[in-house]
Amino acid sequence: xxxxxxxxxxxxxxxxxxxxxVEIDAHELTVDALRSTLAARDARSAEALRMDRxxxxxxxxxxxxxxxxxxxxxxxxxxxxxxxx
Amino acid sequence: MTSFTESRAGLSxxxxxxxxxxxxxxxxxxxxxxxxxxxxxxxxxxxYAAIDAGTELAPIVRNPNVGAxxxxxxxxxxxxxxxxxxxxxxxxYPTMTEQALWSIVEEASARWRLEAVRIVHRVGRxxxxxxxxxxxxxxxxxxxxxxxxxxxMDFLKTHAPFWKKEIRHxxxxxxxxxxxxxxxAMRRWG
Numbered sequence: 001x002x003x004x005x006x007x008x009x010x011x012x013x014x015x016x017x018x019x020x021x022v023e024i025d026a027h028e029l030t031v032d033a034l035r036s037t038l039a040a041r042d043a044r045s046a047e048a049l050r051m052d053r054x055x056x057x058x059x060x061x062x063x064x065x066x067x068x069x070x071x072x073x074x075x076x077x078x079x080x081x082x083x084x085x
Numbered sequence: 086m087t088s089f090t091e092s093r094a095g096l097s098x099x100x101x102x103x104x105x106x107x108x109x110x111x112x113x114x115x116x117x118x119x120x121x122x123x124x125x126x127x128x129x130x131x132x133y134a135a136i137d138a139g140t141e142l143a144p145i146v147r148n149p150n151v152g153a154x155x156x157x158x159x160x161x162x163x164x165x166x167x168x169x170x171x172x173x174x175x176x177x178y179p180t181m182t183e184q185a186l187w188s189i190v191e192e193a194s195a196r197w198r199l200e201a202v203r204i205v206h207r208v209g210r211x212x213x214x215x216x217x218x219x220x221x222x223x224x225x226x227x228x229x230x231x232x233x234x235x236x237x238m239d240f241l242k243t244h245a246p247f248w249k250k251e252i253r254h255x256x257x258x259x260x261x262x263x264x265x266x267x268x269x270a271m272r273r274w275g
Contacts, residue, residue: 009176009248010260054263058246061181077178077246081263084175084206084247085159085218085238 001026001072005038007048008079011055014048031057032066034076054081126201126223127194129186131177133209136216145201145223153227155234159218161211166261169254173217175208178246182206189240193222196236197229204237206247217249236274243271 005020012018024037035057039049049055057064058077070076126148138158145154161173190202201223211217220237224230249261 008178058181061184079246082246083249083261083263084245085242
């Protein structure tokens with residue numbers, strides 16, 4: 001399935017990219033599974049998205065947890081815990 | 086980059102409808118106004134420009150139903166996760182930010198009877214001593230205005246997609262860590 005992936009703050013800096021479009025070969029894909037798939041691509045991705053780090057996710061502009069199942073053509077964002085205000 | 090502005094038919098932004106909120110209560114007029122909802126006087130905005138609290142407050146204070154206005158102004162301070170901070174760089178997630186702020190405002194409006202809420206959050210580089218965020222809450226009486234303002238800030242800090250980076254005097258910089266006490270503050274609202 002085709003997905004738009006966005007990165008913010010420290011994760012964006014580590015990956016040196018703020019957005020990419022990926023094609024993932026999966027029938028049912030959770031946010032955690034997507035994160036693992038992206039992390040497995042190279043050392044830089046592995047460090048930025050590693051599972052023991054507090055990474056938050058949003059799908060189509062709503063915060064979700066790792067078990068959320070992603071649909072085709074979604075926008076998925078990965079970012080550190082928010083620090084506004 | 087451009088600043089993103091969203092407002093929902095705020096009284097202050099639309100001179101054609103200025104005062105329509107109070108007129109709609111007049112039974113002698115045909116009822117052409119939309120039903121009262123979270124609209125007039127409610128606004129969220131993300132901007133690169135400096136926050137001018139006086140300008141933001143003026144239209145809210147003019148609302149004749151308002152008896153109490155509580156403001157929170159968050160300011161860049163010298164000491165955060167590190168010392169010698171001269172500025173913050175604030176990043177956000179355009180579109181999601183506005184959506185998240187609106188859902189926080191809607192939740193506050195469901196919990197308290199509020200006349201107006203305005204949230205203005207600055208992004209980009211913000212020098213020491215300047216405002217990062219302004220939250221204005223107006224109600225008939227002070228109790229709900231104080232409570233709702235605290236609620237809005239607690240939820241903004243934990244739910245709105247902003248990230249702060251501290252810039253030090255020597256040019257070093259680092260991302261601010263999320264604080265557990267902010268999560269605790271948010272949880273007390275149930």
